[in-house]
Amino acid sequence: MTEKTIWTxxxxxxxxxxxxYVGLSLACLLAGEHDVVLCDxxxxxxxxxxxxxxxxxxxxxxxxxxxxxxxxxxxxxxxEACSSAYIVIIAVPTNFDEEKESFDTSxxxxxxxxxxxxxxxxxxxVKSTVPAGFTAGVGKEAGGRVIFCPEFLRxxxxxxxxxxxxxxxxxxxxxxxxxxxxxxAFAAMMKQAAENDPPVMIMDSTEAEAVKLFSNTYLAMRVVxxxxxxxxxxxxxxxxxxxxxxxxxxxxxxxxYNNPSFxxxxxxxxxxxxxxxxxxxxxxxxxxxxxxxxxxxRKESIAERIAALARERSGAERRPACGxxxxxxxxxxxxxxxxxxxxxxxxxxxxxxxxxxxxxxxxEGSDFGGADIENDIDVFKEKCDIIIANRADECLDxxxxxxxxxxxxxxx
Numbered sequence: 001m002t003e004k005t006i007w008t009x010x011x012x013x014x015x016x017x018x019x020x021y022v023g024l025s026l027a028c029l030l031a032g033e034h035d036v037v038l039c040d041x042x043x044x045x046x047x048x049x050x051x052x053x054x055x056x057x058x059x060x061x062x063x064x065x066x067x068x069x070x071x072x073x074x075x076x077x078x079x080e081a082c083s084s085a086y087i088v089i090i091a092v093p094t095n096f097d098e099e100k101e102s103f104d105t106s107x108x109x110x111x112x113x114x115x116x117x118x119x120x121x122x123x124x125x126v127k128s129t130v131p132a133g134f135t136a137g138v139g140k141e142a143g144g145r146v147i148f149c150p151e152f153l154r155x156x157x158x159x160x161x162x163x164x165x166x167x168x169x170x171x172x173x174x175x176x177x178x179x180x181x182x183x184x185a186f187a188a189m190m191k192q193a194a195e196n197d198p199p200v201m202i203m204d205s206t207e208a209e210a211v212k213l214f215s216n217t218y219l220a221m222r223v224v225x226x227x228x229x230x231x232x233x234x235x236x237x238x239x240x241x242x243x244x245x246x247x248x249x250x251x252x253x254x255x256x257y258n259n260p261s262f263x264x265x266x267x268x269x270x271x272x273x274x275x276x277x278x279x280x281x282x283x284x285x286x287x288x289x290x291x292x293x294x295x296x297x298r299k300e301s302i303a304e305r306i307a308a309l310a311r312e313r314s315g316a317e318r319r320p321a322c323g324x325x326x327x328x329x330x331x332x333x334x335x336x337x338x339x340x341x342x343x344x345x346x347x348x349x350x351x352x353x354x355x356x357x358x359x360x361x362x363x364e365g366s367d368f369g370g371a372d373i374e375n376d377i378d379v380f381k382e383k384c385d386i387i388i389a390n391r392a393d394e395c396l397d398x399x400x401x402x403x404x405x406x407x408x409x410x411x412x
Contacts, residue, residue: 003123004185007086008192011035015085015119017111019045019074022127022151023091024056025158028064029193031071038074039081049074060159078111082118087186090115091127096271101278103131103271109138116142123182125149129212129272132279135171135205139179147172147183148205149190150212155266165190165198171208213279216272217288222257223264224294230260230406231301241408260406262390263299265340270295299340303347306388306404310353313385313402321354323384325396325403327368328361341390345369356383 006012011034016023019040027038040046045055049072054065064070075081082088090111094103108128115124124146126135139146148171153161168190172183180202187200203211226244233240240260248255264270273295277288310320327339345355346369355371358380362373374380381387381399389396392407 002185003086003182004188007185007189012086013037013084015039015081015088015115015122016091017078017081017088017115018091018093018128019049019055020091020093021056021058021061021153021155021158023089024054024061025058025153025162026089026091026127026151027072028061028070028159029162030189033193036072037081037085038072039076039078040074041076043076046074046076058156058158060157060163064159078114079118082115082122085119085122087125088115088119088122089125089127094128094130094271096274101274103129103275105130105134108134109141112138112142112146121145123147123186125186127151129268129275130209131275132206132209132213135209136173139173139205144173144176144179145182147179147186148208149183149186150208150215152212152215163193163195165194165196167201168194168198169201169203169208169211171203171205174202174204210279213272213276216269217276217291219257220264220269220273220295221287221291223261223269224291224298226258227260227263227298227406228294230408231298234305240406244408259409259411261340262302262344262388262406263295263340265338265342267338270338295340296343299343300347302406303344303351306344306386307348307351307353309404310348310386319352319354320385321356321383322348323374323380323387323402324355324357324359324368324371325380325387325389325393326391327357327359328390339390341388342369344388345371356380 013035014030016027016038019038023038027036030036038049048055052065052068052070054062090108092107092111094105094108097104108130112124124142126148135146135148150169168187170183170187173179183202191198191200229243230240233243244258247253248258273292277292280288306322310322314320324341324345327341348355357368357371357373358375358377360375374383384402386404387396387402389403389405392405392410396403
């Protein structure tokens with residue numbers, strides 16, 4: 001029997017290394033048909049999974065665990081997870097190292113090599129976002145049978161997007177028939193698990209890595225474009241929404257991913273755009289660098305505008321106070337990572353503005369860059385001269401005159 005036949009016709013053991021949104025959504029997706037073991041270094045996360053409780057805030061994942069039939073086993077032990085596994089999926093973080101101007105891939109590389117030591121014949125699938133060329137390099141170190149399969153998940157929609165992928169991409173060593181066949185087999189298994197009928201694309205692993213980086217950079221470019229459109233409109237007293245509606249009526253542009261904000265943030269877009277810029281090396285480019293720079297300009301200009309409004313409202317006799325309504329980038333999210341609001345806050349403090357944060361999901365001891373935290377919403381509203389909200393909320397309607405947001409459409 002071929003691997004494709006084995007993986008799509010019967011239950012096999014799959015080890016997933018990393019229990020974040022990517023790893024967990026994959027575990028939920030595959031657990032119904034396969035024996036899934038998830039390995040993570042977080043003891044609390046492992047405990048919750050084994051007790052049948054979702055450790056992350058994602059409607060699909062939470063509902064999956066709430067059904068009481070997760071079928072996912074979690075462990076802190078890499079060897080236990082990988083032993084006798086047919087497939088090992090690597091879904092560990094790759095944060096951007098500002099000094100090296102590249103992803104820190106040390107955890108991903110270690111996970112691949114440790115997995116190979118524990119499961120000598122397993123197919124290793126890299127799901128972590130990595131620089132172009134990483135999989136080919138680590139594949140040689142691991143003795144082959146390492147492929148790259150990018151994920152394209154939206155925050156708060158991770159499991160839904162896993163079940164309804166728009167495409168399945170598997171990157172292999174195309175000069176190796178074994179590697180290509182393994183990529184085809186894994187892609188077939190992922191397609192079988194999907195609830196739609198996505199196209200499958202088999203390509204070189206470095207090409208697949210580039211697809212991931214360019215996809216996220218294109219999304220970042222749209223954010224920057226519509227933010228600059230908004231800045232133009234605001235500077236001239238024009239209606240941003242009418243301009244966006246007119247622009248996006250063109251089918252080549254489309255009415256999506258066009259709601260202005262304080263800048264793109266979150267875990268993926270900031271680091272992936274910087275990594276792609278780094279990967280260009282000496283290849284000619286101007287647009288990718290402009291995307292990165294444009295986002296920085298947006299956050300700085302937004303902060304200057306807010307600081308000026310705060311000073312107008314406080315008067316000269318006292319220090320102005322600016323409220324930050326929610327640190328999350330998107331409505332319904334619990335993710336503060338790399339939120340654009342952090343940079344806006346830094347600029348505000350440098351401009352002499354007191355910053356007060358209202359974040360109901362903040363845990364005890366949370367530190368938002370030294371900002372004051374006020375989670376009594378009524379007290380918060382009273383203290384602030386101006387309140388900024390990356391995404392508007394009806395709970396601020398009673399102080400609408402204080403609220404500054406660029407949320408034109410009331411959606412992410």
